[in-house]
Amino acid sequence: MAVIDYGMGNLHSVASALAHVGAERVVVTHDVEQIRAADRVVFPGVGAIRDCMAEIRRLRCDELLQVALTEQHKPVLAICVGMQALMSHSEENGGVDCLNVIPGTVRHFGQPLHDAEGQRLKVPHMGWSEVRRVSEHPLWNGIPDATRFYFVHSYYVTAADRSLVAGSVDYGVCADAVLARDNLFATQFHPEKSHTAGLQLLRNFINWTPSC
Amino acid sequence: MGLAKRIIPCLDVDNGRVVKGVNFVGIRDAGDPVEIARRYNEQGADEITFLDITASHEGRETTVHTVEQIAEQVFIPLTVGGGIRSVDDIRTMLNAGADKVSINTAAIHNPELVRQASQRFGAQCIVVAIDAKRVADVDGQPRWEIFTHGGRKPTGIDAVAWAVKMAELGAGEILLTSMDRDGTKNGFELGVTRAITDAVDIPVIASGGVGNLQHLVDGILLGGADAVLAASIFHFAEYTVPEAKAYMAERGIEVRL
Secondary structure (H helix, E strand, O other): EEEOOOOOOOOEEEHHHHHOOOOOOEEOOHHHHHHHOOEEEEEOOOOHHHHHHHHHHHHOHHEEEEHHHHOOOOOOOOOHEEEEEEEEEEOHHHOOEEOOOOOOEEEEOOOOOOOOOEEEOOOEEEEEEEEEOOOOHHHHHHOOEEEEEEOOOOOOOEEEOOHEEEEEEEEEEEEEEEEEEEEEEEEEOHHHOOOHHHHHHHHHHOOOOOOO | OEEEEEEEEEEEEEOOEEEEOOOOOEEEEEHHHHHHHHHHHHHOOOOOOEEEOOOHHHHHHHHHHHHHHHHHHHOOOEEEEEEOOOOHHHHHHHHHHHEEEEEEEHHHOOHHHHHHHHHHHHHHEEEEEEEEEEEEEOOOOOEEEEEEEOOEEEEEEEEEHHHHHHHOOOEEEEEEOOOOOOOOOOOOOHHHHHHHHHOOOEEEEEEOOOOOHHHHHHHHHOOOOOOOOOOHHHOOOOHHHHHHHHHHHOOOOOOOO
């Protein structure tokens, strides 16, 4: 299993969480051969989108990701900024074009932000929020609807094709928490930091055989 | 249901051992940080904060190793603070497995560090720690000032104005410790907690003075904090994290159960 490393921070926790749930030979790499040879790919991300996109393109991780997704049909899990990078465009850093793997936008939560009862909401959205299940998926196995996962983000995703939304989160706006299409599963939250529910999701990922 | 309020056990670590003093003196040994972090993870803590109070250079290497060990076994967010002075120090801790890094004194000497770190690593992993102490009231209004060196050295900086400035520079979160209350078990200093939570749009963690579970509730309902941090009540098994969450939930606070 390969965790794609494009040099934007700590991937240690993703790798150790995967190893903890039984993944064998987890490599953290941007090496073409290692990613091509992996049977599953994790596409994480932290930090600012402009720097992320620059490194993704410089290290040609975008091409590797396309190969994994559409030629090799491997299971791919994108996490947080990794998910945002899959969209068409992000508002962050004055506007950045992303990979357009999934058509859709990444927008700032905006301030002031309030919940349905008028309570002020802080940005970044940081902490444990309930994820509402929108569609069934093998990666939800053993995880009850409305389980809390750990989020930390100031920008949120809205996919153009609403049939791809597998989970959503309410934080002043209704944000896409999970997008799923064929062999791709993308989460805005951090499963590797989401305790038992997150580990269950990662376990489901390493056991997942997409039907496409 | 919205965002849960977070309970964050804090490990004050000196040369590889968890300690917790009363107003930074009379240190009691509370054990092995890796073992304690694992216990809190199992209990359902929402995050863990690791504050390194080691002075020596050799001790700093021990800290990196301890952070690595915790990160391999604990699958909730881990914040590391204490002695963080540069972008390189931040990178070292993130590479060791920290999810967030807390900057305290270095932000006072060099506020640009907060901006640089936030741009480089993202606001989500930059916590600014503020050690505030109540100073003479001005026109009947309380005023809180930033202190360094464990609460001994005044800086003349207004704590509320500082929090606003740190948020503008790119901090993703504020860790607010009342130096008047830290180690006293008399509860959070709610005045400064409320003043800062009202003044900034980023999350605020209240710290310093927790002696019982009602203090946690007060920090959130009266202080407006997004998260509450405590050390000794958990280390010495006076309360467990599930007990704290049950108590908060009974009082209408949304928690992750």
